[in-house]
Amino acid sequence: GDSVTQMEGPVTLSEEAFLTINCTYTATGYPSLFWYVQYPGEGLQLLLKATKADDKGSNKGFEATYRKETTSFHLEKGSVQVSDSAVYFCALTRNTGGFKTIFGAGTRLFVKA
């Protein structure tokens, strides 16, 4: 079945450091890929998405490129801020008569001032 694997956390970075959170997926066909972010005590928020191969999703300085050849959708940001501290979830969805979304286990990011 479909699955999402993302790097284990926590990831601890200093402010202005470069961020990469790895995500790979297993799915048949052509899924859409997403990154969601969950701040403490809140629900998940859609951060960015890509619906086909080679698409680049971007938002708030974060970027991820849909790489079908490597089945990956790594999240990057050039300069993190303390306010980026949160849990990041990689996710995929396919049209299987519905649009169930499968989530990875999440990667916690701590950014130190």
Added chain:
Amino acid sequence: DAGVTQSPTHLIKTRGQQVTLRCSPKSGHDTVSWYQQALGQGPQFIFQYYEEEERQRGNFPDRFSGHQFPNYSSELNVNALLLGDSALYLCASSWVGQGVNYGYTFGSGTRLTVV
């Protein structure tokens, strides 16, 4: 424009009891999905409703049931509660256009504690 609204925010129940959680989707969204999120884990798919019917279901027992109303709002019911049902329950709404899912809008969740 209100996003996804869930109620209640917190709930404490005793083993064996039944619970109903409620969700109002974002305006313009017609599909509601429910997820269970245990502490430190990713959300696990329970089921999805569209046009008042359950369209997909995850690997959850029949104790978990749901409903979608004509105004697209939804309920999640859990019978015969177990301690292991303690979790954050998330409702997510979405709109599917031209066969593409553009992503969920999540509510803040209902924290259920079973004692």
